[in-house]
Structure formats: structure tokens, C-alpha cells
Amino acid sequence: MSATNPHQVLETCMSSATATATAATTRPLTFQRSPALPRNCTFDSHDWEILSRYWHPVTFAAEVADKPISVTLLDEPLVVFRSNGQLVSARDICPHRGAPLSQGWVDNGNIVCPYHGLAYGNDGKCKHIPSQTDGPIPERLHLVTYATQDAYGLVWVSLGGGTEALPAFPNWDDPDFQQILPPSIDINASAGRQTEGFIDVAHFAWIHHDSFADRQNPVVPQYSVERRERGMHAEYVSTVSNFSKSMQHRAPEGYLWHRFFDVDVPFFARLTVHFPDNGSFYSKPMLSNALAMKKEPQALASFDAMAMAAQLGAWIRVNQRVERILPAEHTLVVDNALLGYSKLVLATGADPRRLKVAGDGAADVMSINDLGDYARFRLALTRCRSVAILGAGLIGCEFANDLAAAGYAVNLIDPASTPLARLLPQDVGEIFARALDDGGIRFHPGRSVDRIDRLSDGYRLTFADGEPIVADLVVSAVGLVPRTALAAAAGLEIDQGIRTDAWCRTSAPDIYALGDCAAIDGKVQPYVLPIMHAARALARTLVGKPTRVAFPVMPITVKTPASPAVVVTPEGEGAWSIETAGDAAKHAARAVCRHATSERPLGFALLGAAIEGKAALIKTMTEGPLATS
16 A cells, blocks of 8 residues: 655555555444454464454455455454444354355345344344344344454454554545555465565565666665564665656666665554655755754645646646756757757756765765755654764754754764854854854864764764764765756856856856856855845746846855854955954854955854844945944
């Protein structure tokens, strides 16, 4: 059974009889406990006793309509029928003369025996004996009934009382998910063997090589398994695609597929697979403070692709990969098909920069660049108490602050002597470092990691000088690299990013670039405000009103409650003047970079309470020279 949502999360649930999925359930009927093992039982009596306590799916709920049906559970023949809409399961034998009730019918909510017409209600009691309408009904004419539930589109039965909880599939009732019940199949194997096969990943390359796996990629990377109250949880990361062979080009090159297995006793397993980004709209800056906002990953997406298409009046193609640009023909090659264009905007974004680090744990380092990455990160946090972050730039500091505030032990590592070294002058950076330290973040300045090795319960990071630290999870936040491969292959000029002029025009006619991938007028500006200003100007250009991108004073906001920061990086050379408030506001600072001769402000950096002066400084920078203090 599967369920898919706009975040391209595929969940599949498998149990002893069929693949399943989850959610709200009806209250089980009253029941009788099975008084003895089934006749001709093939189970060990102790095993049967244990297995009978749990819920097992026996058929699809939709198949139980106006006629009773016959099923077998743990060697016990059962009849399943609906009594006035309520599902009932009972031993498939009439206590009168032993006829199978599954060969009878349902009349007015009662199941009728085909041999003598005795009718039984949903409580198991005989309600009517046609041959003896006026006499008393013997107590022995009572069906052995069992706890029964209708859940996830399946009928679930417990022979031993139904006291155990039904396995959970949290997304079954979520309207953003599609619920699918594939046909059942018979397998000549035990339920335990079926479950084992479902969670086994080593067979991919050999059994599924024609559909999605690759016999040239058979190695199973090391993965973690965690024991849970009712089973276990495993996280498996590999390059084996979950797309079919004909669709594998839709995943970015080198994409790491994250699969999460959750197994509940006795034979219930759920698989969650994270697919590449599918076009849902979300605010990327919110990823680094979602813990503080108490936002789950799925709650960060404001609109899915369908809602965005309706809102914009646009055709949004998700999970389709552009293979080539043919500028001379004004054509794209998309999934082996040609798509023409009159004007083309490249907004391909950027990839996380990867550090070259030795050790078998280096491949496990997480980067958080989109909503799918963030969902995997939040799942990883469920088994963590400590996190090491490589890179103390804007993103690294924001994530460190969010994690520390949520109670995680955080090590923040950077080769620079202060955090936010590209944004803050040295003295202000030192104040900011003290604020992080007071917020519970251990900052390691001037340090670089040489290797990362797996431990049984985390990772050991070894600095260049040999000193080690340990962490449950390692996150890289060392910057982004513009995605330029597609543009470069089409012959467009590349200079850091896809080079454009001030009108976002690339070197190819009718092709424009925008966002993290673009070097507008030769400069990459991977922040929200520059992208918004460029997008507005480009929109006017595309509708026939050529508009030069004019960037105003654009402050960069650093969302670190330990000491909020607002920065305008100086354009040109100048001298910094720094004011602090001392012990009264030890994490506050006001730094202004002025032109050496005109005193005109070129930029500023504000920390803590000093950020309240942002508007006045921006106004001064916009209108005229700064008065000498």
C-alpha cells in the first residue's frame, strides 16, 4: 500500500496478508477469546498464543459487502460479514450442526446459516430458529466472535482479545496524501519471511534490476537500526534510485535517497522514501528556525504544485528533468521530449558545497538545502542529542541557534576566528561569538575538520591538530555552489554563476537567469531581497517593458535570538567605527563603515538591541552623508 503527497514522500506499509496503509479506526465489537487452538493447527502453541494477541489484516474492507466471506487467520477459519454496516468476524462454523456460515447470507443484519436457517446477530447470539419460532433459544447457539476493526481500507482481526494497539500509519487520513490499495497476492512463505523481504535492501540489485535498481551498484552502505517499544526503526541512505529506470533522469545527479523503515510486531512494516523536490511552495529561510516556530516539515509548505498552478495560471511540471537547452532552436529537451520556448528563465538554484573530509562518516554529513533535506534532517534529530555544524556563516549560525534553543548540544566549527566572518567586522564577530556561547553553543574558531568516523552511536570528528569531538549528527553549512552545468553545456557564459547583464539577460538570446544560480552584472547575491528585486524587474522585462535591476540598500537579517543581527555589507573600502553598550547590553553592538573622506556610510552591522537603529541607518545611506558623531 502506498501514499504520496506534494513533498514527494512515498510511504508503503506491508503486513502479513497484504501491503497496507493507515489511520482512523472504528471501535472494535465485543468479542470472545478463542477457547482453544484451531483444529489441525500448524503453529507451536506458544507461538500461536503470542501471535493471537495482535491485529492482523484478513481482507479488504470493500470486499465485505452484502455477502459473508471466508478467510483464515492463524489456521482459524473465519467468516467476515457486515451487520448493519458494522464489521463482524466469527469462527466459520454454525454451532448447531457445524455448517460453514460463510456459505450463508446476511438478512436484516444477521448472518443466516445455509443448513437450517438459524440467524445470528453481531453479538454472536442466535436470534432466530425457523423450525422452532416459539421455543427458547439454547445458550450453546452462540458464535465465537473476535475483535474486529475497519482501518486503512482493510479488515483487521485479533483472535486473542485485541488489547494490543493497531499499528500506526500516520498519513492515511491526511488529505495531502493519496491512498492506494493494490491487489493482494498469495506468497508461498511465512508472514515473517514476507516482512523480512520487505525490509531487506540487499536484494534490490538482484531482484529489482529491471525496474529500478542496478547490479553495478550492489553495495549496501552502513545504516543505523534503533530498537523501539513495539519494534525497530532503520534509516538507509544510498544512491539507488526509487524512480523506475525510465524516470531516473528526473532525480538530480548524485541524489542521495533516504529510506526509513519502521517495523512493528508482529508483521507490520512501513517504508518512507523521500523523493526530490516536487514544486511545493515554501519559504526557504524558515528552514533554519522551524524548531523555534514548532513547525513540522510538512507544515512549512504553503501550497503544493497544483495550488500554485491554479493561483498563477501556470502549467507547473513537477519531477521532470531538463536534459539540454538548444538556444539556437529555442527548445528544451525535457524527459527525452522537445519543448519550445519564446523566452526562457533559468532559476536552477544552487547545490550545497561539500567539504573534502576523510573517514567513513564523511558521506553521512547532512546538508539542508530544500524542504526534502529538512524533512530528512528532522527525522534524524529524533535519535540525536548532539549536533556538530561545519560552517559558522549565516545558515550555520541560524541552525545552531535553533538547535540549542530546542535543547540540543551544538558544536559550531569554522576556520575563521569569528562567526559570520564575511558579514561582521572582527570586533563585532567576537561579541556575536560570546552571545552564541551564552546561548549554549560551543564555537570552535580557527578549526577545520580533517576526518569524520562512524561510531556505534554517532560520529567522531577529528580536527587538523588531532583533537577529537563526538556528535550524534553532523551538518554541513559551508555555502552554496550555483547550478550552472545545464547553462554551461548550452554554451552560456559562466562567471561564478550564470553571467547576466543588469537586465538578467544571459549571453544567449531570450535566455535569462535569476536567483542563486545567477551572477547579475557579474555578482552572485544568494539572499532573499536581491532575488525579489531582480524578479520584479525581470517580470517587467519579460512582458515587453525592459527594466534594469536596481538594487536598493538591502539589509541581511540573521535570525539568531541569542543576538539578532542586521548587516549591510559595505560596497567599497571604508573604516569601521564600533559602539558597544557594555554590561548593560553585552550582546549589542553598532558598527558603521564610512567612506574615508566623505563620511558617507557604506554599510553597517547591528547586534542585539542595536538593530532598532536599522531604519535610521538605511535612510541615512539612501538620502545623504552620515553626520559626524
